[in-house]
Amino acid sequence: MATRIPAEERLTNLVVALMATEIGLTKQQILDNVSGYRQRADAGARSDALEKMFERDKDELRTLGVPVETIGDPADPNDLREARYRIPQAEYDLPGDIEFTPAELAVLQLAGSVWSAESASGDAKAGVRKIRALGIDGDEPIIGFAPRITARDAAFPQLQEAIEKCRVVVFDYLKPGEESPRRRSIRPLALVDYEARWHVYGVDVDIEADRMFLLSRIVGDVRITPTSFDPDLRDGAGERALSGLERVAAQNAALLEVTPGTEAALRLGRRASPATQGIHVPFVDLHILADELASYGPEVRVVEPAALRDAVIARLTAVVAANSDPEESR
Amino acid sequence: MSAQSKPLLASDRVRVYLTLVPYLLELGQVSLAEAAEEFGVTPNEMRQMVEKLTVIGLPGDAGFWQQPQELFDINWDLLDQEDVIEITNDVALRRVPRFTAREAAALLAGLQMVAAVPAVSDSGLVSGLISKLSRGAADAPAEVVVAPSAVDEVRQVVSRAVQQGVAVSFTYQAPDAAPTTRTVDPVQILITNAQWYLQGWCHMREAMRTFHLDRVSDARLTDIPITHAGDQVPEAFAAVDDEGEVRVRLPERVAPLLGDFLTPENAEAVDGIVTARLRLADPRGIKRFAGRFGCALEVIEPAIARTAAREWAAAGLALYRDPDQGDAG
Numbered sequence: 001m002a003t004r005i006p007a008e009e010r011l012t013n014l015v016v017a018l019m020a021t022e023i024g025l026t027k028q029q030i031l032d033n034v035s036g037y038r039q040r041a042d043a044g045a046r047s048d049a050l051e052k053m054f055e056r057d058k059d060e061l062r063t064l065g066v067p068v069e070t071i072g073d074p075a076d077p078n079d080l081r082e083a084r085y086r087i088p089q090a091e092y093d094l095p096g097d098i099e100f101t102p103a104e105l106a107v108l109q110l111a112g113s114v115w116s117a118e119s120a121s122g123d124a125k126a127g128v129r130k131i132r133a134l135g136i137d138g139d140e141p142i143i144g145f146a147p148r149i150t151a152r153d154a155a156f157p158q159l160q161e162a163i164e165k166c167r168v169v170v171f172d173y174l175k176p177g178e179e180s181p182r183r184r185s186i187r188p189l190a191l192v193d194y195e196a197r198w199h200v201y202g203v204d205v206d207i208e209a210d211r212m213f214l215l216s217r218i219v220g221d222v223r224i225t226p227t228s229f230d231p232d233l234r235d236g237a238g239e240r241a242l243s244g245l246e247r248v249a250a251q252n253a254a255l256l257e258v259t260p261g262t263e264a265a266l267r268l269g270r271r272a273s274p275a276t277q278g279i280h281v282p283f284v285d286l287h288i289l290a291d292e293l294a295s296y297g298p299e300v301r302v303v304e305p306a307a308l309r310d311a312v313i314a315r316l317t318a319v320v321a322a323n324s325d326p327e328e329s330r
Numbered sequence: 331m332s333a334q335s336k337p338l339l340a341s342d343r344v345r346v347y348l349t350l351v352p353y354l355l356e357l358g359q360v361s362l363a364e365a366a367e368e369f370g371v372t373p374n375e376m377r378q379m380v381e382k383l384t385v386i387g388l389p390g391d392a393g394f395w396q397q398p399q400e401l402f403d404i405n406w407d408l409l410d411q412e413d414v415i416e417i418t419n420d421v422a423l424r425r426v427p428r429f430t431a432r433e434a435a436a437l438l439a440g441l442q443m444v445a446a447v448p449a450v451s452d453s454g455l456v457s458g459l460i461s462k463l464s465r466g467a468a469d470a471p472a473e474v475v476v477a478p479s480a481v482d483e484v485r486q487v488v489s490r491a492v493q494q495g496v497a498v499s500f501t502y503q504a505p506d507a508a509p510t511t512r513t514v515d516p517v518q519i520l521i522t523n524a525q526w527y528l529q530g531w532c533h534m535r536e537a538m539r540t541f542h543l544d545r546v547s548d549a550r551l552t553d554i555p556i557t558h559a560g561d562q563v564p565e566a567f568a569a570v571d572d573e574g575e576v577r578v579r580l581p582e583r584v585a586p587l588l589g590d591f592l593t594p595e596n597a598e599a600v601d602g603i604v605t606a607r608l609r610l611a612d613p614r615g616i617k618r619f620a621g622r623f624g625c626a627l628e629v630i631e632p633a634i635a636r637t638a639a640r641e642w643a644a645a646g647l648a649l650y651r652d653p654d655q656g657d658a659g
C-alpha cells in the first residue's frame with residue numbers, strides 16, 4: 001500500500017539528511033528516518049536488503065561527486081557497525097574563492113560543446129550548468145568555430161574509470177603484423193588524443209616501463225582489476241606522455257619523394273621539413289603513416305626507412321588484389 | 331531492460347536536483363521553459379521534478395512525518411498559473427556543488443581543444459580556467475590530454491575572416507583537379523580529427539561548401555561583407571544531391587577508422603563484415619580510401635570506382651619497380 005518512493009527522491013533525501021548533520025547519522029538512523037528507506041522498513045523490507053541499498057546509494061552519490069564521509073570507531077577503524085555518515089559542507093561546496101567571469105564562461109561553453117560522445121557531452125554541460133547556477137551569465141557566445149572531439153573507442157570509458165580509481169587494467173593488444181593479441185597489464189595514467197587517435201599512457205606492469213598504447217588496437221574488453229597503484233604516479237602524466245610522443249616523432253623521420261601540386265604534397269608538406277632530395281616527415285607509428293601514404297597511390301614514394309617502404313608496398317599490393325576480378329577486363 | 335535503465339535515470343535526476351536548487355535560489359523566479367532549456371529536459375519533466383522537490387526534506391523522527399518547514403516548498407500558484415518556478419522554503423542544497431571528476435575532465439579536455447581557436451587563444455583565459463576547474467573538482471579528474479594543433483598563416487587568416495564577418499579568398503587545390511580561386515563567405519570553422527575545415531558560401535559555386543584548409547593557400551581577407559552568414563551550415567560530410575554512391579566492403583574491426591562516413595543508415599554488418607554505401611562527388615575518389623585500411627577495403631561497385639582503386643594502387647606500386655617514373659600520375 002505504501003507508495004514506492006522513486007530512487008532519485010530517496011537519494012536526494014539522503015543528501016539532504018547527511019548535509020544537515022554535524023556529528024553524522026548511523027546506518028540505523030538513516031534506514032529508520034530518511035524518506036525512501038523509512039517507508040520500506042515500515043513495509044517490512046529485510047534490514048540486510050535495506051543496508052545493501054544504502055551501500056549502493058552511497059557509491060552512487062560518490063560517483064556524482066558528493067563526498068560521503070564515514071566516521072568509524074576511533075578505537076577500531078575497521079569496525080563499521082557503529083559508523084556515522086555525513087557530508088562535510090566544505091568538501092561539497094564549490095570553493096567560494098573560485099569565481100568565473102562572463103568571458104570565461106563563454107570560453108567554457110565552447111569547451112563544453114566539443115564532445116560528440118553522449119556521456120562526455122552530458123558531463124561537460126553539467127559542469128557549465130554549475131557555473132551558470134552561480135548566477136553568471138556568459139558573454140556573447142563564441143560563434144564561427146566548431147571544434148569537435150570524438151572518443152568512439154569502446155575502451156575509453158573503462159580506462160578513464162581505471163585512471164580515476166588508480167587501478168591496474170588488463171587487456172589484449174594486437175600489434176600490426178603480429179598474428180595474435182598479447183595480454184598486457186598496465187597502470188593507466190593518462191588518455192592522450194594525438195593526431196586524431198586516442199592513446200593510453202601508463203606503466204606496463206610486466207616490464208616496469210612507461211608505454212603508450214593505441215586504443216584502436218585493444219581487442220575486446222578492458223578489465224579493471226582490484227589491484228590499485230599509488231595516485232602520485234598520475235602527477236604530470238599527461239605532460240610526460242605528450243613529450244614522449246614528441247620525442248618519438250623527432251627521432252623517426254621518413255624520407256619521401258612527393259609529386260608537387262598533388263594531395264600528397266599538400267597534406268604531407270604541412271608537417272614536413274625539406275631534405276636534399278625529397279622531404280622528411282616525422283612519425284610516431286609506422287603503420288599509421290603507411291596507411292596514409294598508401295592512400296596517396298603514385299603521388300608519393302618512400303625512400304626510407306625500408307620497413308615503411310615494405311609496409312606501403314604490402315598495402316598497395318593488397319588493394320590491387322582485393323579489387324581485381326578475372327572477368328573484369330579493361 | 332527498463333529495470334536496468336532506471337537507476338541511471340535516477341542518478342541523472344539527482345544530479346539535476348543538486349544544481350537546480352542553487353540555480354533557482356540564485357535567480358529567484360525562473361520560467362519553466364527557461365529552466366527546462368538550461369537543464370536539457372522537457373518543460374513537462376521540469377514541472378514534475380519541481381513538484382517532486384516538495385516531498386524532499388530533512389529526515390523525520392521515527393514514527394513522525396516531517397513538518398512543513400522541514401521540506402522544500404514552492405510557490406504553487408505561480409507554477410500552476412504562470413508556469414514560473416520559485417522556491418519558497420529550502421532546507422539544504424543551497425550551494426553549488428563541486429565539479430565531478432568526469433565533468434572537470436570533459437571541460438579540461440575541451441579547453442585544450444579550443445585553446446587553438448584564435449578567438450580563444452587571443453583571450454588568454456585558458457590557463458586560469460584550467461587551474462580553476464582542477465581546484466573545483468571533487469576528485470582528481472583522469473588526465474585527458476589533447477595534443478595542440480599548429481595554427482599556421484592560412485588558419486589565422488580564415489579565423490580572422492570569421493571573426494570580422496568578411497569574405498575570404500584563396501587558392502583551392504582539390505584532389506585530382508586543377509587549382510581554383512575561391513571567394514567564400516565564412517560561416518564556421520570546423521575542427522575535427524585534427525583537421526581544419528572552412529564551411530561557407532562559395533561565390534563561384536553559389537552554394538554552401540566545406541573546404542579542407544590543408545588544400546588552401548594564399549588566403550587573403552577581402553573587404554566584401556558577408557551576405558550568407560545566416561545560412562544553415564551543411565552537415566560536415568553530408569551527401570550532396572549530385573553525388574555518386576560507392577558500395578564498399580571491409581572487416582568490422584577496422585570500420586571505426588571510417589569515422590563520420592559510416593552511419594547506421596548507410597552501413598550494415600553481417601558476420602564481421604561491414605558493407606557500406608558511401609557518397610562521393612566522384613566515385614573514383616574512393617581510390618584514396620582504399621589504401622587506408624591496411625588492404626582491407628574492397629570496392630564492390632560501381633565498376634569505375636573499383637577499377638580506379640586498383641589502378642591507383644598499381645600506379646603506386648609501379649614507383650617501386652621503376653623509380654624513374656616518380657612523376658607518373
